[in-house]
Amino acid sequence: MVSKADRLKTTIGDLCMASPVIIASGVWPYDEKMWNSDLLEGVGAVCTKAVTTRPRIGNPGIRLWETPSGMLNSIGLQNTGVESFLRDYLPGLSNVELPFILNVAAESEEDIISTLSSLEQVSDRIPCVELNISCPNVDDGGMLWGKLPEGAEKAVGTARSVWKGPLWVKLTPQAFDIAEIGVAAQEAGADALVASNTWLGMDIDIIRSEPVFQRTFAGLSGPAVFPLALRVVWELCSAVSIPVIGCGGVTSARDCLAMIMAGATAVETGTALLTDLNSPLKICRGIEEFLDSRSFEFLKDIRGIARKRA
Amino acid sequence: MGDFSGRVRSVRKISEEIFCLEIDCEEISENAQPGQFVMLRFPEISDPLLGRPLAVAGISGSAFDVIFRIVGRMTKMLSECTPGQSLVVRGPEGRPFGEPSAKKTFLVAGTLGAAPLIYACKSFSKQQEFEFVLGVPDRTWASYCEWLTEVSGVAIEVFSEDGFLGQNGNVLQGLPERLEKDEEIWACGSEKMLSAICGKYPKDSDRILVSLEKRMACGYGGCMGCVIDTVYGKKRVCVDGPIFRGSEVCWNGL
Numbered sequence: 001m002v003s004k005a006d007r008l009k010t011t012i013g014d015l016c017m018a019s020p021v022i023i024a025s026g027v028w029p030y031d032e033k034m035w036n037s038d039l040l041e042g043v044g045a046v047c048t049k050a051v052t053t054r055p056r057i058g059n060p061g062i063r064l065w066e067t068p069s070g071m072l073n074s075i076g077l078q079n080t081g082v083e084s085f086l087r088d089y090l091p092g093l094s095n096v097e098l099p100f101i102l103n104v105a106a107e108s109e110e111d112i113i114s115t116l117s118s119l120e121q122v123s124d125r126i127p128c129v130e131l132n133i134s135c136p137n138v139d140d141g142g143m144l145w146g147k148l149p150e151g152a153e154k155a156v157g158t159a160r161s162v163w164k165g166p167l168w169v170k171l172t173p174q175a176f177d178i179a180e181i182g183v184a185a186q187e188a189g190a191d192a193l194v195a196s197n198t199w200l201g202m203d204i205d206i207i208r209s210e211p212v213f214q215r216t217f218a219g220l221s222g223p224a225v226f227p228l229a230l231r232v233v234w235e236l237c238s239a240v241s242i243p244v245i246g247c248g249g250v251t252s253a254r255d256c257l258a259m260i261m262a263g264a265t266a267v268e269t270g271t272a273l274l275t276d277l278n279s280p281l282k283i284c285r286g287i288e289e290f291l292d293s294r295s296f297e298f299l300k301d302i303r304g305i306a307r308k309r310a
Numbered sequence: 311m312g313d314f315s316g317r318v319r320s321v322r323k324i325s326e327e328i329f330c331l332e333i334d335c336e337e338i339s340e341n342a343q344p345g346q347f348v349m350l351r352f353p354e355i356s357d358p359l360l361g362r363p364l365a366v367a368g369i370s371g372s373a374f375d376v377i378f379r380i381v382g383r384m385t386k387m388l389s390e391c392t393p394g395q396s397l398v399v400r401g402p403e404g405r406p407f408g409e410p411s412a413k414k415t416f417l418v419a420g421t422l423g424a425a426p427l428i429y430a431c432k433s434f435s436k437q438q439e440f441e442f443v444l445g446v447p448d449r450t451w452a453s454y455c456e457w458l459t460e461v462s463g464v465a466i467e468v469f470s471e472d473g474f475l476g477q478n479g480n481v482l483q484g485l486p487e488r489l490e491k492d493e494e495i496w497a498c499g500s501e502k503m504l505s506a507i508c509g510k511y512p513k514d515s516d517r518i519l520v521s522l523e524k525r526m527a528c529g530y531g532g533c534m535g536c537v538i539d540t541v542y543g544k545k546r547v548c549v550d551g552p553i554f555r556g557s558e559v560c561w562n563g564l
Contacts, residue, residue, distance in 0.1 A: 029531040031549065039312065049534075057544060064527050064535035069356040071527060078534045078544065223356045251356070274528045275351060275359060276398065277313045 007291060008284055008299050010044055010266050012243045013166045013191045015099055015128050017044030017266070020256065020287075020299060021280040024247055024270035025050055025103035025130065025170070026075070030089045035096045042281030046098060047130055047268065048089075050105040053115045055081035061214035065203055070222030070249075071271060072201055074213045077105050077135070082115045086122065094125050101168065105132040108139050109158050116162040123165045131159050133185075134172035134197040146172040149184035160189030168245065170194040171236075178232050179239035192243040194268060195232045199225055199248075222271040225249040230262055237263030237304065251279065253286020260299060261306035311530060312337065315353070316399035318391045319373050325453045327380045328422070329389045334373045335399045342366040342374060344430035345408075345521060345553045348401035349529040350376065350388065358384045361400055363526045363548070365498070367425040368432060368461065377425050403529045404552045407519055413492035414439040418481050418507060420499020421446055421454075426521050427498055428462045435464065442466045443484035445503065449474035482506055489514040495556075497521070501564045508556035515556035522552050522559070539563035 010020040025047040028034060040046070058078025065072040080088065085102075093100050102119065106112040112131075119126055133146035133155050145155040156169055169190040175181045182193050198219025203212045212218075229248020236244050246259030247268035256267045272279040287299060296302055316335035323329055338348055349361030362384050364376040380386050391397075407430055417427040417440055424444060431440055444466050446455065455475055459466050467484045468476025477483065481503065489495065489511045497507050498521035508515040524536035524547040531549035538545055539560040545551065 027528060027532045029549075031531050033311070034530060034532070049532075058534060058537065062525065063537075064360075064525050064533070066358060066360050069359055071359060073527070073533070073535065075534045078537065222359055271359075274533060275356075275361065277400070277530075 007297065008287060010299070012168075012245070012265055015045065015166055017099065019044040019280065019284050020260065020266040021283050022101070022245065022266055022268045023047060023273060023280070024268035025132070026073075027270045027273045030092060032092055035092070035098075037097075039277060040098055040280075042284040043098060044266065045101055045127075047101045047103050048085075048093075049079055050077045050103045050132055051079055051082050051085045051115065052077060052105050052107075053082055053111040055079065055084065059213075059215055062212055065212050065218065067201070067203065067220065067222075068224060070220055070224030071274075072203060072213070072218035072220050073198070074215055074218035076215075082118050086118060090122065090125060099127040101128040101130045102126050103130045103132055103170070104159075105135045106155070107135060108137065109154065112155060112158045113162050116159055120163055120165075123163070126165060128166040128168060129159070129163055130168040130170050130194060131155065132170045132197070134170065134174070144172055144174055146175050146181055148176060149180045152181045153184040153188045156185045156188035156190050166191050168192045168194055170247075171196045171232075173197065173199050173228065173232055173248075179235050182236045182240045182244075186240045186242050190242060192245060192265070193236060193240060194245045194247050195236050196229060196248060199228060221249065223249045223251050226251070226255055230258055233259055233264050234262045237307070250283075253283045253290060256283050256287060257290055257302070258306075260303050263304040263307060265303065311401060311403060314338065314399050316350075316397045318393055318395040318397065320393055321389075321391055323389075324377070324457045325450065328377065328454050329380075330367070330375055330377045330457075331388060331391060332370070332373045332375050333397060333399065336372045338366065338374045338399055338401055339369045339372050342369065342402035343406035344433050345406035345426050346402040346404050347426075347529075347552060348374070348376065348399050348403065349526070351398045352387065353396050353398050358387070360527050361398070361529060362388075363403070363523070363529055365425040365521070366402065366429055368429050377422055379422055400529055403548055405550065407496055407553050410434050410438045410494070412494040412517065414441065414494075416440075416485060416493065416495045417442045418485065418495055418497040418499070418503075419444045420481065420503040421451070423498035423500075423503075423521070424458055424462075425498070427496060428458065430496060431462050431464055440464060443469070443481045444476075445469045445481040445499065446471075446475060448472040451475060482510060485510065489517060494518065501561075504556070505561040505564070508559070508561060518556035519553050520556050520559065522547050522554060
């Protein structure tokens with residue numbers, strides 16, 4: 001008999017997780033009380049909020065806006081910078097049993113080198129880095145790193161030259177051709193791909209007759225984007241050989257199973273936590289029930305099974 | 311703090327637009343302190359998606375109260391709840407007012423800002439001298455004023471902009487010229503009202519506790535959607551607040 005604990009065990013490179021449900025970057029704070037095990041039941045790992053070279057105060061104006069079965073956000077990567085992370089937050093995270101994945105955002109090659117060099121010095125305490133290539137690269141006129149393969153290759157190659165530990169790359173759905181970007185990131189040394197980030201959208205406040213957000217565009221997440229994210233995962237899994245982590249609107253066990261059947265190894269979930277702190281545990285229980293009902297032993301046994309027809 | 315299941319015990323229609331929901335949920339009724347809030351949403355429904363932050367307005371047995379006005383789809387749906395309806399309750403969230411530290415406390419509310427103050431009033435009235443001041447726009451708030459007097463158990467000094475209810479004017483007129491050393495203010499209402507109160511006592515705004523309100527997604531400090539500027543930098547209203555000292559808040563930046 002397989003122990004229950006092993007059925008959902010998920011391994012990506014050297015990173016072993018008890019469950020395939022990873023908390024996506026942007027929704028989990030460093031506050032100590034949020035890292036007690038009760039709240040994180042069912043969670044395999046937690047991605048930190050994005051860390052940048054220098055502190056960022058984030059965006060002014062409205063930062064959140066609800067949409068049909070989704071939400072737009074324009075937070076602007078507010079964070080206290082990598083130095084503060086190492087001093088103020090890393091010691092706390094090091095006491096937590098659950099692995100964390102450090103999300104890193106950078107606006108230039110210099111920033112990538114600077115942030116990751118600082119992290120490389122304490123690499124034994126950082127289980128994994130997730131490089132966010134959805135942000136603009138100022139060296140390239142503000143073009144998103146992940147929009148074209150050349151940008152993705154540059155970002156990932158630069159990161160790889162400095163950071164020797166596990167490196168995940170979080171792609172942007174604003175890419176012209178996501179499969180091409182995935183291949184470029186893989187060739188530049190990514191260990192896994194996270195597909196993907198929020199979709200750019202906007203809304204207009206018709207009473208004030210102006211865009212809701214000061215930066216006009218904002219990132220769409222939540223159940224509304226799930227079918228878009230699933231398609232991205234499907235396309236990527238046809239193109240790359242490294243593990244793909246499905247991210248976008250995953251809310252239920254059903255969504256998670258669909259991602260795995262499309263070829264994903266694990267999922268990241270963000271907006272689902274905003275609405276239901278128990279969702280990781282519910283997802284795990286739902287997956288176990290599904291495996292039982294279909295007589296599958298392990299979650300990994302269903303990875304990619306929907307691709308038979310493809 | 312966590313997500314718990316709650317059940318509507320009663321729905322009271324205070325006026326055409328204002329409602330009080332009494333919700334059974336022991337995790338909240340046993341732990342919520344005055345000034346804290348909950349996030350309410352409907353289970354298994356993705357539209358509306360996010361919980362709505364509402365101050366705890368009172369506790370009775372295993373239930374707690376919230377009051378709200380219909381301003382959008384979610385509050386309309388909440389107003390249509392019937393007893394027995396299940397809700398998801400996140401909380402209790404945020405920093406509470408704490409114990410009153412002065413001899414006398416002015417409780418100052420702008421319309422529905424009375425919610426956390428009624429709870430404070432009921433919790434501390436045995437040990438504390440309170441003076442309750444309420445501001446409302448016009449005569450349509452009459453039944454709300456009556457309801458508030460009934461549930462708070464204290465006399466409420468009302469100011470209305472049309473002069474129909476209580477005295478003509480705003481809450482500032484119900485406050486003393488100077489704040490004495492053994493007096494403090496707890497206030498909840500619009501940013502404009504809170505800023506004006508702090509502006510009235512520029513040297514004593516450290517003795518004014520304000521309860522702020524912002525658009526929120528998580529309510530637990532994760533998303534950074536509800537930050538404000540303070541003299542200590544950006545602070546999250548949901549966990550660093552919603553109660554702040556008036557002297558901490560950069561009122562121009564709100």
